[in-house]
Amino acid sequence: xxxxxxxxxxxxxEKKEGLxxxxxxxxxxxxxxxxxxxxxxxxxxxxxGEELIQSELRPQEVKEFLKPAQELLADVPFWQNQSxxxxxxxxxxSFNFFRLPVQFEELVIxxxxxxxxxxxxxxxxxxEFYVIAISQKNVRLLKCSRYLANEVNIEGIPxxxxxxxxxxxxxxxxxxxxxxxxxKAKILQYFQQVDKGLHEYFRNKKAPLIFAGVxxxxxxxxxxxxxxxxxxxxIPGNPEGLSIEDLHxxxxxxxxxxxxxxxxxxxxxxxxxxxxxxxxTAIKEIAQSSYNGRVGILFVPAGLQQWxxxxxxxxxxxxxxKATLGNEDLLDFAAIHTLSNGGTVYAxxxxxxxxxxxxxxxxxY
Numbered sequence: 001x002x003x004x005x006x007x008x009x010x011x012x013x014e015k016k017e018g019l020x021x022x023x024x025x026x027x028x029x030x031x032x033x034x035x036x037x038x039x040x041x042x043x044x045x046x047x048x049g050e051e052l053i054q055s056e057l058r059p060q061e062v063k064e065f066l067k068p069a070q071e072l073l074a075d076v077p078f079w080q081n082q083s084x085x086x087x088x089x090x091x092x093x094s095f096n097f098f099r100l101p102v103q104f105e106e107l108v109i110x111x112x113x114x115x116x117x118x119x120x121x122x123x124x125x126x127x128e129f130y131v132i133a134i135s136q137k138n139v140r141l142l143k144c145s146r147y148l149a150n151e152v153n154i155e156g157i158p159x160x161x162x163x164x165x166x167x168x169x170x171x172x173x174x175x176x177x178x179x180x181x182x183x184k185a186k187i188l189q190y191f192q193q194v195d196k197g198l199h200e201y202f203r204n205k206k207a208p209l210i211f212a213g214v215x216x217x218x219x220x221x222x223x224x225x226x227x228x229x230x231x232x233x234x235i236p237g238n239p240e241g242l243s244i245e246d247l248h249x250x251x252x253x254x255x256x257x258x259x260x261x262x263x264x265x266x267x268x269x270x271x272x273x274x275x276x277x278x279x280x281t282a283i284k285e286i287a288q289s290s291y292n293g294r295v296g297i298l299f300v301p302a303g304l305q306q307w308x309x310x311x312x313x314x315x316x317x318x319x320x321x322k323a324t325l326g327n328e329d330l331l332d333f334a335a336i337h338t339l340s341n342g343g344t345v346y347a348x349x350x351x352x353x354x355x356x357x358x359x360x361x362x363x364x365y
Contacts, residue, residue, distance in 0.1 A: 004098050004148070006123050012114045013336045018092040019055065019065075019325075021048055022115035024104035027082035038079040040106070041086070045069055048108050055110060055325045068095035089114050101147045105303055109323070117332045118302055120339075120347035122147045127259035131251045132198075133212040133239040134221070136161050139194060140239075141201075142247060146259060149248035157197035161190050184220060191224035202227050208258050210251045212239040231255075263346060266297050270354050270362050278365075281357035283308075284317040287330050289363060290337035291315070297362040298338045301350040305329040306358060331359055 023044050027037045045066060052062045069090055072078060085104035088097045091114075100122055109115040123145065131142040131149075139159045141152045202209075209227055211218050212235035222230065235250045242250075273279035280286055283306055289295050291310065308319040308330045320327050335345045338361075354360045 004100060004119060004122050008096075009116060009119060009123050009339075012089060012096070012116050012119075013340060015113050016091045016093070019052070019057075019110055020112060020114045021052075021065075021088075021090040022107070022109045022111075023048065023069075023086075023088040023090075024107040024118050025086050026103045026105070027084060027086050027099070029082055029084065034080050034082065037082055037086075038073065038076070041069075041073055041079075041088075044106065044108055045073060048110070051108065051110050065092065066090065072097065087119060109305075109329070110325070111323075111328045112326070113328065113336075115329060115332050117300060117329070117335050117347055120300075120335060120345050121302065127208070127255060127262055129208040129210060129251065129255040129258065131210045131212055131235070131247050132194075132221075133235075133242070133247055134161065134191075134194070134217060135213065135238050135240040137240060140244075140247075141198070142244060142251075144248055144251060144255070146252065146256075149244050149251075151244060152201070154197055154201050156200075158190065158193050161187070187217065187220050188224055191221050195224050195226055198227065205229075208255055210234060210254055212237075212242070212247055212251070214238055263348075266299075266344070266346065266362070267354055269297065270299070270360055273362050274355070278363045279361065280363070281355055281360050283319065283330055283334075283359050286359055286361045287317045287334050288315050289361065290334040290341070290343075293337075293341035294363050294365060295334070295338045295341070295343050295361045296364040298334060298343060298345045299353050299357075299360040300331045300335050300345065300347050301353060301358065302347040304331065304350055304358065306331050334359065334361070 025040050025044060028034050049062050049066060052065060053059065057065065069088060083099040083101050085100050085102045086097065087100065087104065089095070102122060104118050107118070127146065129144050131144060133140040133142070137160055139157055141154055142149050143152050206229055209230045210233070211221055211230065213221070215236050218234050231254060233254045235247065239247060270279050286295065286298070287310055290298065305323070306319065306329060307321065307323050307327050308317060309327045310317055310330070310333060317330065335347065338345050
């Protein structure tokens with residue numbers, strides 16, 4: 001999986017010189033079906049080439065433009081090691097691809113900037129949460145979103161409970177009640193060291209923290225913990241043999257309630273603002289307002305497009321029926337400028353949009 005950060009998304013959102021090609025497709029992770037990955041991409045490249053020729057590029061120019069993608073097509077091991085979806089971005093001066101745990105619909109868009117709306121659920125409008133996984137031999141801190149998880153290196157955290165406290169077979173001692181109180185006191189001391197190491201990192205953060213470890217350690221960790229957003233539910237069992245992906249999947253089953261609440265709170269904020277001038281479902285008004293930094297919360301349908309143009313000098317928005325060279329998806333336009341201006345974007349299924357609209361926004365003023 002190629003990690004997609006907010007910084008990388010910001011780079012993709014920037015306007016480029018020349019044509020920009022965005023290709024999205026679903027992929028298969030394992031089994032004989034992985035052969036379909038290469039075939040699907042080959043077909044999408046053929047479609048891209050045809051559309052580039054229609055945009056008045058000569059065949060030789062198209063061949064040169066798509067050369068990096070054709071080289072990727074020939075990389076057999078690459079196609080056998082996929083996630084759930086692939087996003088590819090091609091311009092005259094750049095070539096990027098991301099294997100992501102999101103099932104994209106097939107999509108090819110050629111415009112004057114990259115089409116980023118399908119990527120939004122990966123990095124925006126998404127709950128941030130953390131996992132502290134503690135075993136006898138290791139301490140890991142994971143920074144997570146809905147789809148991604150990265151291990152964070154925090155200085156000052158002792159990474160081995162047994163060695164840090166000179167404990168031998170402390171589980172057996174606890175079970176046999178041999179020096180149990182003394183052992184628990186030492187574990188508490190160790191967890192206090194961990195908490196101290198995390199204190200500076202978590203300063204001013206409000207993201208949920210989920211504990212992963214054997215059952216009897218959690219009450220001791222709670223006693224040592226000073227972070228106000230430790231979650232009551234935890235991942236039971238020894239996390240030593242669990243991969244980052246395993247921990248992330250188990251933690252998401254706990255964290256998703258926080259994400260759903262955040263999204264439902266945003267919908268409720270829209271409903272409270274509806275009819276007051278601080279909310280809208282009008283694409284023209286929302287496109288203009290997003291460019292001017294007025295949109296605080298935006299809901300867009302992940303799989304739909306509304307083609308049109310935006311005049312940067314007059315703020316005029318013109319809606320069009322189909323994609324042509326020179327226009328763009330105004331829903332994507334609104335999402336890009338909302339994110340660029342520090343707003344929150346929820347790319348959702350069209351059925352989840354408030355008031356059955358094609359787009360909805362809450363304004364800052």
